[in-house]
Amino acid sequence: MSSATRPTRIGRASQYPTTSLDTQRTSDTQSHSDPPWVYAVRDSIAEHLDSSWPIRAKAMRDCGRAGIAFRCKKCGALHVFPRRCGARTCPTCARKGAAALAHRASKRVASHDLAMELQSWDGPGSEQLKAWKFLTLTRRAREKISERFEHRALRKQVRSTREHWRDFWLATPWGRQKRDPGNRNKRIRKDTSYLFAEG
Numbered sequence: 001m002s003s004a005t006r007p008t009r010i011g012r013a014s015q016y017p018t019t020s021l022d023t024q025r026t027s028d029t030q031s032h033s034d035p036p037w038v039y040a041v042r043d044s045i046a047e048h049l050d051s052s053w054p055i056r057a058k059a060m061r062d063c064g065r066a067g068i069a070f071r072c073k074k075c076g077a078l079h080v081f082p083r084r085c086g087a088r089t090c091p092t093c094a095r096k097g098a099a100a101l102a103h104r105a106s107k108r109v110a111s112h113d114l115a116m117e118l119q120s121w122d123g124p125g126s127e128q129l130k131a132w133k134f135l136t137l138t139r140r141a142r143e144k145i146s147e148r149f150e151h152r153a154l155r156k157q158v159r160s161t162r163e164h165w166r167d168f169w170l171a172t173p174w175g176r177q178k179r180d181p182g183n184r185n186k187r188i189r190k191d192t193s194y195l196f197a198e199g
Helices: 011-015 036-049 054-062 091-117 145-149 151-171
Strands: 005-010 067-072 078-082
Touching (some): 036 054, 036 091, 145 151
Antiparallel strands (some): 067 078
16 A cells, blocks of 8 residues: 555544544554454443543444545555554454564563673572563452443552552562672662563
């Protein structure tokens, strides 16, 4: 498709705000139809979101049902892109978002591996084999199902987890600070690193 295209909104996409809700960048160029059960799941979740997060609720209902048409200025061909909500609770977008996240993380892991290979052992005792560890942090869900979709509370939980991560990391053998001989200042180890991702 030529880069010189003119976007034209079609269907229910014309009701969308100008700012995309697809924070996970899950929109694609394939005009796939989702299975009926996927639409049922999204509609069910949207019902719980109506009162507290109407924009997200509307985006989930329109996910896969709305689209944006791009017409090439050179050949006049029409290309239709499905509009996606990018929600982590969407069966379609969650899978695409996870794949995109894994791709970005794998590239960062490769760069971290290279950087750590160039660092000598900086921990206590004799040198040990260094390898990645996978850790999943979870929070207790709210008792009322409707409150589990309250976006302000969810955002607060995520921020709280991120704020407490540093204290946790400093308490582990891999993140514990150390002092160089003759220096009273603390510093982090040079031979360890971590990637933090919100799922």
